[in-house]
Amino acid sequence: xxxxxxxxxxxxxxxxxxxxxxxxxxxxxxxxxxxxxxxxxxxxxxxxxxxxxxxxxxxxxxxxxxxxxxxxxxxxxxxxxxxxxxxxxxxxxxxxxxxxxxxxxxxxxxxxxxxxxxxxxxxxxxxxxxxxxxxxxxxxxxxxxxxxxxxxxxxxxxxxxxxxxxxxxxxxxxxxxxxxxxxxxxxxxxxxxxxxxxxxxxxxxxxx
Amino acid sequence: xxxxxxxxxxxxxxxxxxxxxxxxxxxxxxxxxxxxxxxxxxxxxxxxxxxxxxxxxxxxxxxxxxxxxxxxxxxxxxxxxxxxxxxxxxxxxxxxxxxxxxxxxxxxxxxxxxxxxxxxxxxxxxxxxxxxxxxxxxxxxxxxxxxxxxxxxxxxxxxxxxxxxxxxxxxxxxxxxxxxxxxxxxxxxxxxxxxxxxxxxxxxxxxx
Numbered sequence: 001x002x003x004x005x006x007x008x009x010x011x012x013x014x015x016x017x018x019x020x021x022x023x024x025x026x027x028x029x030x031x032x033x034x035x036x037x038x039x040x041x042x043x044x045x046x047x048x049x050x051x052x053x054x055x056x057x058x059x060x061x062x063x064x065x066x067x068x069x070x071x072x073x074x075x076x077x078x079x080x081x082x083x084x085x086x087x088x089x090x091x092x093x094x095x096x097x098x099x100x101x102x103x104x105x106x107x108x109x110x111x112x113x114x115x116x117x118x119x120x121x122x123x124x125x126x127x128x129x130x131x132x133x134x135x136x137x138x139x140x141x142x143x144x145x146x147x148x149x150x151x152x153x154x155x156x157x158x159x160x161x162x163x164x165x166x167x168x169x170x171x172x173x174x175x176x177x178x179x180x181x182x183x184x185x186x187x188x189x190x191x192x193x194x195x196x197x198x199x200x201x202x203x204x205x206x207x208x
Numbered sequence: 209x210x211x212x213x214x215x216x217x218x219x220x221x222x223x224x225x226x227x228x229x230x231x232x233x234x235x236x237x238x239x240x241x242x243x244x245x246x247x248x249x250x251x252x253x254x255x256x257x258x259x260x261x262x263x264x265x266x267x268x269x270x271x272x273x274x275x276x277x278x279x280x281x282x283x284x285x286x287x288x289x290x291x292x293x294x295x296x297x298x299x300x301x302x303x304x305x306x307x308x309x310x311x312x313x314x315x316x317x318x319x320x321x322x323x324x325x326x327x328x329x330x331x332x333x334x335x336x337x338x339x340x341x342x343x344x345x346x347x348x349x350x351x352x353x354x355x356x357x358x359x360x361x362x363x364x365x366x367x368x369x370x371x372x373x374x375x376x377x378x379x380x381x382x383x384x385x386x387x388x389x390x391x392x393x394x395x396x397x398x399x400x401x402x403x404x405x406x407x408x409x410x411x412x413x414x415x416x
């Protein structure tokens with residue numbers, strides 16, 4: 001599958017060089033792209049030299065910002081797979097909470113059919129390292145996974161030693177990744193939510 | 209572009225009917241999938257019943273939403289030279305598109321190059337309805353939007369009256385969507401984070 005390019009930028013180039021480089025690249029961009037570039041260049045420059053935390057590797061594959069990683073998998077669907085998977089998702093009203101909550105490290109997850117139901121996009125945001133995350137899926141919701149992934153061409157089964165290789169083969173590392181709160185894991189958000197609720201209740205009581 | 213199927217499941221079918229239908233579809237699935245389905249079915253039944261109550265809804269013009277959080281998934285062909293330009297920019301930013309913070313309603317966002325740099329996947333999780341979200345992008349980071357999206361075939365410009373039509377045309381609604389905390393907007397997460405920090409500082413002081 002496509003473009004498994006590395007996400008690591010070349011650190012050795014300085015910002016000026018880079019800006020120069022993509023001014024050149026934008027020389028044949030549409031007019032509105034060129035104009036936008038000039039407008040934004042000042043800010044881009046400071047952003048690039050202020051060095052927002054760089055996107056790092058999520059482990060074997062994928063990008064990570066702070067504690068939150070991305071997984072983007074695109075697979076060809078097996079014959080009949082799209083129909084089965086769609087029926088399954090509709091049975092759940094498109095809401096995958098009960099299985100996904102069990103994983104415990106999952107922020108968001110989506111299933112998108114495209115190219116006339118011949119391919120599927122599976123994309124998640126999760127906490128931490130790729131291997132540990134896949135292991136969580138395997139340990140916590142193996143059956144859900146097999147029900148879903150058996151729609152994928154060539155899926156070996158989650159309990160197969162070939163499962164991780166299959167996933168890696170179809171995963172494409174994002175070139176850009178943004179997370180609103182890179183330091184907040186799913187567990188940490190829950191803790192904050194509890195504290196927030198307790199404080200609200202406390203203030204309610206004090207107020208009355 | 210592909211499969212713009214309506215995401216709304218048919219409400220009039222009962223859970224039993226749906227389960228029956230899923231079973232039938234899985235009768236020609238691989239053995240491991242059939243087995244996994246039987247294992248998962250008891251849990252699925254109750255989940256499906258709950259799903260009737262808490263299913264994903266529409267995010268407005270297009271896309272689906274769970275609680276307050278919606279998904280946007282766009283797949284578009286690159287314009288000539290677009291992939292090269294976009295990659296240069298993302299590398300300049302070390303893959304971290306932190307301008308996303310200015311939008312204020314963005315949970316996460318990924319940029320993925322597909323099919324040997326001929327297509328592009330842009331996927332976000334955001335708060336609320338589709339129309340105001342797109343308007344937020346247009347008013348808060350118009351230049352960043354044009355720099356990025358001018359890499360795609362036919363992008364009319366973020367200030368163009370046709371921009372929403374372009375996005376709708378290339379957006380594919382997800383069939384399945386999960387969010388760990390459907391009731392927590394980006395703003396609310398920021399609030400509980402601040403409250404929790406204040407509480408911890410307070411407790412530290414009391415403890416001393």
